[in-house]
Amino acid sequence: xxxxxxxxxxxxxxxxxxxxxxxxxxxxxxxxxxxxxxxxxxxxxxxxxxxxxxxxxxxxxxxxxxxxxxxxxxxxxxxxxxxxxxxxxxxxxxxxxxxxxxxxxxxxxxxxxxxxxxxxxxxxxxxxxxxxxxxxxxxxxxxxxxxxxxxxxxxxxxxxxxxxxxxxxxxxxxxxxxxxxxxxxxxxxxxxxxxxxxxxxxxxxxxxxxxxxxxxxxxxxxxxxxxxxxxxxxxxxxxxxxxxxxxxxxxxxxxxxxxxxxxxxxxxxxxxxxxxxxxxxxxxxxxxxxxxxxxxxxxxxxxxxxxxxxxxxxxxxxxxxxxxxxxxxxxxxxxxxxxxxxxxxxxxxxxxxxxxxxxxxxxxxxxxxxxxxxxxxxxxxxxxxxxxxxxxxxxxxxxxxxxxxxxxxxxxxxxxxxxxxxxxxxxxxxxxxxxxxxxxxxxxxxxxxxxxxxxxxxxxxxxxxxxxxxxxxxxxxxxxxxxxxxxxxxxxxxxxxxxxxxxxxxxxxxxxxxx
Numbered sequence: 099x100x101x102x103x104x105x106x107x108x109x110x111x112x113x114x115x116x117x118x119x120x121x122x123x124x125x126x127x128x129x130x131x132x133x134x135x136x137x138x139x140x141x142x143x144x145x146x147x148x149x150x151x152x153x154x155x156x157x158x159x160x161x162x163x164x165x166x167x168x169x170x171x172x173x174x175x176x177x178x179x180x181x182x183x184x185x186x187x188x189x190x191x192x193x194x195x196x197x198x199x200x201x202x203x204x205x206x207x208x209x210x211x212x213x214x215x216x217x218x219x220x221x222x223x224x225x226x227x228x229x230x231x232x233x234x235x236x237x238x239x240x241x242x243x244x245x246x247x248x249x250x251x252x253x254x255x256x257x258x259x260x261x262x263x264x265x266x267x268x269x270x271x272x273x274x275x276x277x278x279x280x281x282x283x284x285x286x287x288x289x290x291x292x293x294x295x296x297x298x299x300x301x302x303x304x305x306x307x308x309x310x311x312x313x314x315x316x317x318x319x320x321x322x323x324x325x326x327x328x329x330x331x332x333x334x335x336x337x338x339x340x341x342x343x344x345x346x347x348x349x350x351x352x353x354x355x356x357x358x359x360x361x362x363x364x365x366x367x368x369x370x371x372x373x374x375x376x377x378x379x380x381x382x383x384x385x386x387x388x389x390x391x392x393x394x395x396x397x398x399x400x401x402x403x404x405x406x407x408x409x410x411x412x413x414x415x416x417x418x419x420x421x422x423x424x425x426x427x428x429x430x431x432x433x434x435x436x437x438x439x440x441x442x443x444x445x446x447x448x449x450x451x452x453x454x455x456x457x458x459x460x461x462x463x464x465x466x467x468x469x470x471x472x473x474x475x476x477x478x479x480x481x482x483x484x485x486x487x488x489x490x491x492x493x494x495x496x497x498x499x500x501x502x503x504x505x506x507x508x509x510x511x512x513x514x515x516x517x518x519x520x521x522x523x524x525x526x527x528x529x530x531x532x533x534x535x536x537x538x539x540x541x542x543x544x545x546x547x548x549x550x551x552x553x554x555x556x557x558x559x560x561x562x563x564x565x566x567x568x569x570x571x572x573x574x575x576x577x578x579x580x581x582x583x584x585x586x587x588x589x590x591x592x593x594x595x596x597x598x599x600x601x602x603x604x605x606x607x608x609x610x611x612x613x
Contacts, residue, residue: 102128102232103429105251105268107239107281109133111143111214112397112414113274114221114233118157119422121230123540123586125429128266129225132238132256136222139302139374141213141334141341145408147504148196149522150415151207152535152588160207162220167212168335171197174316177498179490181472182322182365183331186479187314188472189487194318194498195408196505203526205505206533211318213334213341214411237264242271242284242393249392270425271393274414277381279399285390291383291453294404294460299344299352300376303360305368306338321464321494323472323486327362328464339373345464349377380404380460382453388442394421401449406459407497409452412504417445423586427541427611432568437514437612444509455503462493509589514612516583516592523584528576538584539572542610546581546594548573553581553594559603569607583610 104120106113109131117127146154146163154160164171175197179188192198199208225231237253240263249271255262273281282288314320320331331342344352344359352359356372364370381402388395397414421441427433467490471482510520523545526534538545544560547553557573560583564571581594583606591610 101267102126103268104128104270104272104425105130105239105249105266106272106274107251107279108274108276108397108399109222109233109235110274110276110397110414111217111221111411112418113272114218114225115415115418116272116274116396116422117225117231117233118221118228119419120426121225121228122157123423123426123430124230125426126230127232128268129231129233130237130239130253131233131235134235136215136218138215140300140376141215141302143214143405143408143411144211144332144334144341145195145412146210146212146217147408147412148199148205148207148209148501149504150412151210152205153415153419155207155533155535156588157224159220159224163210163212163217166216166220167210168337169211169333171200171208171210173211174318176315176317177319177321177494178314178317179321179323179467179487180314181479182324182327183308183320183363184311184313184365185324186472188323188483189490190314190317191491191495191498196501197318201527204501206525206535217411239275239280242281244285244390244392269392269429272421272425273393273395273399274397274418276398277402279395281393282385282395282399285387285393285395287385287387287395289383289402290386291381293382294380296346296379297348298378298380299347299349299356299359300378301342301344301352301356301360302334302373303340303342303356303370304338304373305340305360305370308338308340308364308368308370309333309336321467322363322365323464323468324362324365325468325470325473327359328468329363330464331363352377380406382457384446384449384453388446389438391438394438394441396421400445401453403449403453403456404460405456406463407456407500409456409500409503413449413452416448419587420445432570433611434608434613440512440514440612444512448507451503451507455500459494459497467493514591514610515589516606516609518595519583519590519593521590523582523588523590524579526578534576535588537574537576538588539570539574541570541572541586542591542607543572543574543584544581545574545576545584546579547577548575548581549577556594556603557581560607563604563607567604567607567611569611571607583607585610
């Protein structure tokens with residue numbers, strides 16, 4: 099097999115996204131994935147955040163995902179808390195997961211409820227159609243050796259006979275190979291953190307006609323607060339496929355009779371076909387380092403967090419875009435080595451913050467909110483409901499309203515960001531369907547009021563400096579903004595309002611590209 103600029107170990111959402119970010123900038127990447135087919139029975143993540151959808155929009159995929167998602171974004175943004183799926187409503191929380199952001203100036207895209215397998219399938223299709231990205235399935239990365247100017251990677255066929263192996267030489271490797279990462283072990287990195295002792299059991303099941311029996315109307319999640327049968331239930335589509343999580347349920351107990359688990363959460367002996375079960379424990383793990391000179395970690399290979407709040411694979415998409423544009427800039431020759439060194443400085447704190455938020459959400463789950471009186475008479479339910487509803491609103495609202503993290507994380511303090519910059523460029527709709535982000539170039543963009551007094555001269559300095567340094571730079575007039583240097587990932591590298599305002603344009607650009 100011929101050499102590749104970037105080899106990506108692992109073809110889950112993070113690995114595929116890394117390849118697509120490289121392709122977005124015209125750089126070849128090879129994804130190596132042991133699974134030949136996407137597994138549809140264990141949906142794992144169901145929430146694609148508003149920020150991930152903004153990043154997918156850059157590749158032209160946000161509309162594709164929405165068209166193929168079984169649950170329209172307008173279907174529901176509610177989380178309902180009830181005694182059972184068919185029981186009595188206690189309270190609800192609206193505006194969940196940024197699903198209500200359509201047309202809002204705060205974001206170019208609202209969130210989307212869609213199961214991870216569909217995201218993977220769409221990303222696979224896009225990789226296969228790309229002239230730059232490639233996907234090799236049925237092989238795993240078994241070892242790698244980092245050398246001065248390249249990485250030698252050994253691949254082995256999975257699930258077959260004969261012990262076929264191949265060697266690929268890559269300039270760089272990105273390890274997106276999950277919790278049991280060969281890449282992480284190869285560079286001597288290790289997880290730091292802990293796992294939650296409480297067991298959980300996820301179940302995928304089919305129950306046509308169930309939705310019509312639910313008295314609360316559509317919801318993103320139905321939280322069941324029933325002593326001994328507490329958990330979470332949600333729809334995967336509008337054709338009768340569902341998922342649920344039985345909290346505190348051991349593998350042995352749950353898998354002995356998963357139908358009984360589903361019926362207990364439903365609160366009735368419903369007809370259901372069990373499709374798959376998946377026991378798991380929440381983990382709060384963070385790699386002590388994110389890479390070396392030529393090998394980097396992303397997604398679950400670098401971090402794992404509890405699913406509460408829907409941040410899991412979305413953090414990996416952020417990793418993919420960050421390392422992807424930086425690798426492409428270095429490989430194509432217009433960025434310095436300091437740019438790659440900034441990957442850990444920018445992404446590891448975001449993962450640490452995400453783990454902390456998800457762990458805080460996990461502090462109060464359905465079992466902690468149950469009250470036996472809720473399953474009592476109407477009078478007993480009415481007496482207990484206000485106290486439980488208040489506890490839910492107080493402890494769970496932040497889990498569903500996390501835009502400060504999803505849209506507000508920052509790379510302030512990064513070695514390639516000027517003082518006062520590093521946040522995501524403020525979004526605004528310039529017209530119907532016309533996002534400020536759509537005006538940005540694929541590489542760096544100088545955006546702002548290019549006609550303001552003094553700004554035109556400074557903008558000309560940027561354009562001249564970029565040309566002399568070989569840095570791709572678009573200039574976009576936007577009178578609603580101060581002059582701002584925006585990176586390919588839509589984060590700001592410098593702003594005319596920052597502490598470095600009107601500094602030397604050459605120095606700002608060279609800082610931003612790691613020279």
